[in-house]
Amino acid sequence: HNYKCLECQHTWQTSFMNIHKHNGTRCPNCVDNLKSEINFQKDLKNIYPNFKKTRGILPNKRFEFDNYDENLKVAIEFDGSYWHNLPGAKERDLRKEKECLINDIYLIRIDNILYSKKNKYNFIFETIKQHVSFFLENKTPKIIKILYNNETKQPEIIERGLSNYV
Numbered sequence: 001h002n003y004k005c006l007e008c009q010h011t012w013q014t015s016f017m018n019i020h021k022h023n024g025t026r027c028p029n030c031v032d033n034l035k036s037e038i039n040f041q042k043d044l045k046n047i048y049p050n051f052k053k054t055r056g057i058l059p060n061k062r063f064e065f066d067n068y069d070e071n072l073k074v075a076i077e078f079d080g081s082y083w084h085n086l087p088g089a090k091e092r093d094l095r096k097e098k099e100c101l102i103n104d105i106y107l108i109r110i111d112n113i114l115y116s117k118k119n120k121y122n123f124i125f126e127t128i129k130q131h132v133s134f135f136l137e138n139k140t141p142k143i144i145k146i147l148y149n150n151e152t153k154q155p156e157i158i159e160r161g162l163s164n165y166v
Contacts, residue, residue, distance in 0.1 A: 037066070037080060041067060041078070043121075043125070044125075044128075047125060047128070050069045050072075051067040051076065052067065052068065053065065053066060053067065054070075057103075059099070059103065060099065072106075072132060072136065073105050074108070074132055074135060075107045075108070076109075077109045078112060079093075079109050079111055079112060080112045094165070097143045097160070097165065100141065101142075101162040105141055106141050106144075107143050108146065110124060111147045113148045114147060120148070123155050124146060124155075127146055127155075140161075141162075142159055142160065142161055143160040144158070145159075
């Protein structure tokens with residue numbers, strides 16, 4: 001049978017029992033994204049054990065961080081392609097980024113597509129280490145996006161400061 005995920009609209013074939021047994025929540029697309037985020041958080045904790053999922057750090061109390069270290073004032077978001085392509089997601093991400101900069105929080109965003117490229121693992125974590133060190137030395141908040149460029153097939157780093165959000 002063909003099934004369509006209610007979360008991400010992905011279509012795949014499976015048996016009725018598979019869907020029934022898991023209440024329709026085992027879309028292979030959604031499960032892979034969740035596994036990547038869980039693996040990323042484990043890898044991050046090996047380097048920075050104090051990062052944890054946090055809500056209510058910013059004044060509006062709405063935004064949640066996938067990974068936040070209160071002492072460092074550094075947040076690391078794992079941007080899954082499904083959630084960050086939903087309607088309104090880009091605007092929400094921009095508001096969150098601006099709030100971070102206003103409140104002196106250094107935000108690093110990791111693209112889940114780049115993380116899935118096994119040979120890019122060291123690049124991601126070396127980049128995180130460099131930017132955390134930079135922030136600790138300079139106390140200048142920035143937004144760092146670590147992406148996978150589909151055209152060049154290479155990682156790409158985008159840096160933004162508060163002047164990019166005015």
